[in-house]
Amino acid sequence: MAKLPGYVGPHAFGVKMGVILPGTDIVQAVFEQLARCHRDGLLEDGDIVCITESVVARAQNNYVTTADVAAELREKLQLAPGSRLGVVFPIASRNRFALVLRGFALALAGGEVIVQFSFPCDEVGNRVIDPEFAAALGKDLITLEDLAGRKFPHPVTCIDYISFYRDIISAAGASPRIILCNDPLRILDYEPDGVVAADIHSRARTRALIAARHPRCITLQDLCNSGAAYSEWGLLGSNISAGEKIKLAPRDGSKIVSELQRLIRERLGVEVEVLIYGDGAYRDPTTGIYELADPRPAFAATEGLNRYREGFKYKYLADYYFHEEGKSAAEIERLLQAREIDPRAGGEDVCEGTTPRLMENIIASLADLVSGSADAGTPLVIVKGI
Known part of the structure; x- marks a missing residue:
């Protein structure tokens, strides 16, 4: 296959790999596809090889169950049956948080789960409550009583996440309490026995504020970060799977990208950079949703991508x-x-670029846009010319 002509600038394309199942040697599977690309003239020096986190984690069989989450939560927060748990600033998501919340509720055996949403949106832009209604209330803390039965369906998913999360907690056998407040310390007014700072990008600050006044506060990263199935990211970047299973983010990503880079260099004689990507870091101006529900766009990247993009203006x-x-x-x-x-x-x-951006963030976002999260079936993306 002939290379594209020199007047073609940066470009990216997806590579189909078929179904990746638990137990697959993901490094070998990706290498075999890249060797095929190389034979067809599609892989050369300077390319960037991008692998979606989902196939890496699946190949690693990196799954936990809601029962696993419940057991670890009880242990790390020293929760007894009937305890009260505070969950501060979770994102509003069926895929990302619904099963995690179920695991939390299962841990309490008849206790109470207090979910404190930020408002009017969560940290990635999902609307929780109508902004004009919230402004009309003029309150810094909104309760279900203030809502008086009103529903606020998400503009895209049409899910009312206040009711959705309340029902998840009830179905797991705990008592739900939902509040809306942007001050993380207000959760302490409800005297929780333990608190989970459930936000993603601001988790360190949220935890620090609460931990200064409460002896038992952890983040999502502190759960499921060790054991048979684990990720150094804990529950951050996790996704709903089949039944009661939760797929964690990949583990040991740095080892995977380094090993793949080495194989490509030694066996194909090609110098590339490699990264494992998750959500792209972009915001949809129509919905206001910031796509980045993962802790970062790239879970791991080779050293050459650890720099800011530079070029002439x-x-x-x-x-x-x-x-x-x-x-x-x-x-x-x-x-x-x-x-x-x-x-x-x-x-x-x-x-210098107009706006400094890390290369790994740019490339991971581009790869996410190319592969998407639907039926493209291209968990491998090759980026050229950047």
């Missing part, structure tokens, strides 16, 4: 050389290709 330099120096398009193109940049055009600043 092409559009700025084109304007500068045309308007300030009267150069032609051909002259400007020659200067850019030769990297002969006039210091008066901005000095060192011309080599």
